[in-house]
Amino acid sequence: MTRWKSALIIGFLATIPLWLTSPYFLHILITTGIFIIAAMSLNLLLGFTGQLSLGHVAFFGIGAYVSALLSLGFEVHVADDFALGVAPKPVWLSMLFGTFAAGLCGFALGKIAFKVRGAYFVIVSISFAEVVRLVAVNWVELTQGPMALNNIPPLKLGTPDLLELSFLRKPACFYLVLAISAACYVIIRRLVNSHAGRAMIALRENEPLAMSVGIDVTRYLVLAAVISAAMAGAAGALYAHYVRIVDPDIFLFIYTVIMVIMVVTGGKGTLAGPIVGGIIFGLLPELLRALGIKPELQWIAFGVVMILVVFLLPQGIVPALDNRWKNRKRHPPDVKPSIHVGSGAPR
Amino acid sequence: MTSASAIVLKVIGLSLRFGGLMAIDDVTFEVRDGEVLSLIGPNGAGKTSVFNAITGYLRPQTGDILYKGNRLSGLQPHAIAARGVVRTFQKTSLFGGQTVFGNVLIGLHLSARQRPLAIILGLSSVARDERKLEDSAWDILRFMGLESRAHELGSALSYGDQRLLEVAIALAAHPRLPLLDEPVSGMNPTEKIRFMRMLDEIRREGTTILLVEHDMRTVMDASDRIICLNNGRIIADGTPREIQSHPEVVRAYLGERATRAGG
Amino acid sequence: MDQFLQHCLNALMLGGIYALLGIGLTLIFGIMRVVNFTHGELYAFGAYMMYAFVMRLSIGFFLALTLATVLGVVLGAAIEFVLLRQLRSSDIDVTMLVMIGTWIALQNTEQLAWTGVAQSIASPFPADPITLGGLSVSWNRAFVFAVAILLVATTYFLVNRTKLGMAMRATFQDRETAALMGVRIERVHTMTFALGSGLAAAAGALLGPVFVVTPTMGDLAAAKAFAVVILGGMGNLVGATLGGFILAFAEEIGVGYISSGYRDAMGFLLIILILLVRPTGLFAREERIS
Secondary structure, three states: OOHHHHHHHHHHHHHHHHHOOOHHHHHHHHHHHHHHHHHHHHHHHHHHOOOOOOOHHHHHHHHHHHHHHHHHOEEEEOOOOOEEEEOOOOHHHHHHHHHHHHHHHHHHHHHHHHHOOHHHHHHHHHHHHHHHHHHHHHOHHHHOHHHOEOOOOOEEEEOOOOOEEEEOOHHHHHHHHHHHHHHHHHHHHHHHOOHHHHHHHHHHHOHHHHHHOOOOHHHHHHHHHHHHHHHHHHHHHHHHHHHOOEOHHHHOHHHHHHHHHHHHHHOOOOOOHHHHHHHHHHHHHHHHHHOOOOHHHHHHHHHHHHHHHHHHOOOOHHHHHHHHHHHHOOOOOOOOOOOOEOOEOOO | OOOOOOEEEEEEEEEEEEOOEEEEEEEEEEEEOOOEEEEEOOOOOOHHHHHHHHOOOOOOOEEEEEEOOEEOOOOOHHHHHHOOEEEOOOOOOOOOOOEHHHHHHHHHHHHOOOOHHHHHHOOHHHHHHHHHHHHHHHHHHHHHOOHHHOOOEHHHOOHHHHHHHHHHHHHHOOOOEEEEEOOOOOOOHHHHHHHHHHHHHHHHOOOOEEEEOOOHHHHHHHOOEEEEEEOOEEEEEEOHHHHHOOHHHHHHHOOOOHHHOOO | OHHHHHHHHHHHHHHHHHHHHHHHHHHHHHHHOOOOOOHHHHHHHHHHHHHHHHHHOOOOHHHHHHHHHHHHHHHHHHHHHHOHHHHOOOOHHHHHHHHHHHHHHHHHHHHHHHOOOOEOOOOOOOOOOEEEOOEEEOHHHHHHHHHHHHHHHHHHHHHHHOHHHHHHHHHHHOHHHHHHOOOOHHHHHHHHHHHHHHHHHHHHHHHOOOOOEOOOHHHHHHHHHHHHHHHHOOOOHHHHHHHHHHHHHHHHHHHHHOOOOOHHHHHHHHHHHHHHHOOOOOOOOOOOOO
């Protein structure tokens, strides 16, 4: 997709808070945007690098909790008479820490991914997320457990004397999420179109061959995992300071499943896939709820959709549309071909 | 080839066991600078296993592998490739979901500067480096005669073109010692001639080449020296003329000979 | 000391169930190489069928148990036939997604049909526990243990002494050769999945009266099942059985002396540890199921 088209789309999106004033709809768009960031990050690891990582929600939650805890301050007793206390930090710093913490976990996961393959890696990644969830539930002193962390401060930039931007109201949050998701998209696009991205794709497609041309598989697995995890952590931090309440349910496996549905339905290994999938599965539940459809039915529909997509549109929506479009056009013979990223054309 | 030629690769006492089977049994040989050395032998003689051991895909139980004096044994495959020892695979091995151009770009990985931060920041030097890589890719495609197919998917190519693409990918990694595993298998005569011509050009540049092949005519025409393996052991080591009439070699191939008529 | 022995007894009882859950999954995982996300749902299905038969249709307890298991076998066969069979040649991630979709659909169907309210099932056993010295165990649990061991033994017999079992073992060891030797792989797959699902349903039907029945009960059961499979090694029946007891003991002893909230984390931590250190499981021998 050309720069102009991207600018146009961003421009259009930027106007939304000006005419869509309903807080409810803005809220849906904001949470969908946050989920799209998470889905894009998962796509990097699952789609482009081909790693079956189903513990992604752990990174999201770790980003959320670390950021929330640092911004609120906390105190834990590590031994009977020794307490570790941290004073509240500015929100922007907490969010950076949250992103960093998630990235660190991604590093660990990347190293593990090299040792533990295929179905076993699926199980390890899910187990990791569950352990984190159980820690969040049980370490009440730190996390308040199921009683949740409340009153998480919103992001404030600048100083009270000069210009202060407060991301408390919905329109401001909308712009923040829009900006960060656009940045994440650009980062992923740059990465994927570089030799590093090609290395990740190569190790997905043919690992022995990739090794034979000098690609260090561990290095790129770890790189993909770190960036993917950090980005998910950033999404989590955004979520924490927007919704301003965080409880251990944020680590539920079902949220990983939602991200996976978004990525796979949209088209894994494509740049636009997680966005399309994110829009569909971010907005669809609200639409169904408005129609009065029970949440259970909605979930059944999601399950059925997943199965149908696998059978009917195995590559996802974006590549299917792409192929349809390509069959109508013809490639001019003197156009320098672009590298196919994953199974779709680069946008 | 004078005996004063520099030794590029030294394989010393290599042994590799699979379960109860000795795939390679105390193999020792040298590869001299600028020569084309072919490994031949009946199926299961251990030729590909030697390649796998040299390039780090399999770990031998005993033995040492020295490339220009540096130890290769124990290194990971990608590190060995980075030193210039690049292998191709016996079975067609491509990045099927990528275009021909994309395949070669991936092969150029070692030529790219590793700078993840610069990539993310989108520095213009990264774009410049990318363009240089793309130019190199076009050069390689032209050399292999594949530039007209550049935007086709690797999996959509004809068999012969796929084999050429495999060599293109290996060339992109700038091998100083390419290890080609049965490069002409399955090719028709025209494709074989094309391949031979390309091999000659590489030779002219002084590149040392290690070859595993069954096709006797290719082996006899292309090689400066031939080593014959059987049951994991070296049974002969000499010039094509010497090997052709070597009694051990003939014996090893007896029964294989009829089905392996060269060309 | 009595406390400790009581914990051991509890662990023993629990281990039987974990073993039952594990052997079904280890067969599926081992022979079909499928990450079976629906295993927990079959467990819940068995429990719900038990509830329906005993509480709604007033069918006798033991008959209901048998029926629930049989229905589990049928459901498993149906899932394999309708969904998995079509994906035989697909990548593992494709199969995984279909399994996840099925899991979601099944769980929410249960939620829809029975609501999320926890249901309890009446059992015909006396309420007073059996006491032996200072130890006690409820009749219900003892019964559950006995049936679990019986089913585990039956599965052993099936896998090691029957023609079907031989076909299963052959498919596990070398699929291609087995196919060349005339083993009907498709049928083996269906049978394996049906068997594994039936065992899970039986576990659910057995435990339904002991605990309560909720739509999400399968999730935890599935997690335990996977832990047991990893502990014992994929496809390893002996390993899964022993793994079941090991997990149960780890949990019981852990709960007794550490915090109870982390009890469920035990299984997951063991999974991660084993896969990092000894991915083939604690009891891996050569590649064969027995």
